[in-house]
Amino acid sequence: MNEIISQLRQKLEAVTDEKLRKDSHRFFKEPVSLYGVKTNVAIQMGKNTFKEIAHLSKTEVFDLCETLWQSGMQEECYIACGWAHALNKQFESTDFDRFEHWVANYVTNWATCDTLCNHTIGTLVEMYPEKLADLKRWAYSDNRWMRRAAAVTLIIPARTGLFLSDIFEIADILLLDTDDLVQKGYGWMLKAASKPFPAEVFNFVTARKATMPRTALRYAIEKLPEEMRKEAMEK
Numbered sequence: 001m002n003e004i005i006s007q008l009r010q011k012l013e014a015v016t017d018e019k020l021r022k023d024s025h026r027f028f029k030e031p032v033s034l035y036g037v038k039t040n041v042a043i044q045m046g047k048n049t050f051k052e053i054a055h056l057s058k059t060e061v062f063d064l065c066e067t068l069w070q071s072g073m074q075e076e077c078y079i080a081c082g083w084a085h086a087l088n089k090q091f092e093s094t095d096f097d098r099f100e101h102w103v104a105n106y107v108t109n110w111a112t113c114d115t116l117c118n119h120t121i122g123t124l125v126e127m128y129p130e131k132l133a134d135l136k137r138w139a140y141s142d143n144r145w146m147r148r149a150a151a152v153t154l155i156i157p158a159r160t161g162l163f164l165s166d167i168f169e170i171a172d173i174l175l176l177d178t179d180d181l182v183q184k185g186y187g188w189m190l191k192a193a194s195k196p197f198p199a200e201v202f203n204f205v206t207a208r209k210a211t212m213p214r215t216a217l218r219y220a221i222e223k224l225p226e227e228m229r230k231e232a233m234e235k
Helices: 002-014 018-027 039-053 058-071 074-085 095-105 110-127 129-138 144-152 155-159 164-174 180-193 198-208 214-221 226-233
Strands: none
Touching: 002 039, 002 058, 002 074, 039 058, 039 074, 058 074, 058 095, 074 110, 095 110, 095 129, 095 144, 110 129, 110 144, 110 155, 110 180, 129 144, 129 164, 144 164, 144 180, 155 180, 164 180, 164 198, 180 198, 180 214, 198 214, 198 226, 214 226
16 A cells, blocks of 8 residues: 555656745645645546545555645645545544544644545534534634634535534634634634525624624625625624
């Protein structure tokens, strides 16, 4: 299996772009390690390579993902997320523990947080709603990425009208968080919920607008009708 990782890394190194690598740093406040490969190219490379490992057991694939996460290379982390999500039909409730381990130990920026949570963890939570309790636990974490993960995991379920009461509960836990990336995370979650539930999100936001950070507020109301947005922004 080490040969698979070695070959993948050779392919990534073969298409690196030094200018892209340098330019990509501006999207992050934190230090990031990059090959300098376009995200869509890396993801497609991961999909192509997955065909070579699709016969492996879920545990074996997750172990390969662990190796990619341990590298700290951004593109390898994206590929790890893709490989894990490709096995979503095999997800079990206990897989949440592995995913939590990745968030707690390897996620170091908003991009890897969102890539892992939006699809892989979000899909598992849809399959096993009892894991919503764990997301609420994450919302109290000292780790900023776990707090953001608590919210962004529910972006896609929120768009389809799922888990509204849980979304509001997580937003309330994170309401006064001072980290702007956490604020943007739960604001984005509320924005997603505003598609199926515009009135409910509007009422939630306006009841808290005196204390809700403006960053979170602006994100939350972005897709609401104009009149609602104006009222929500009034001091």
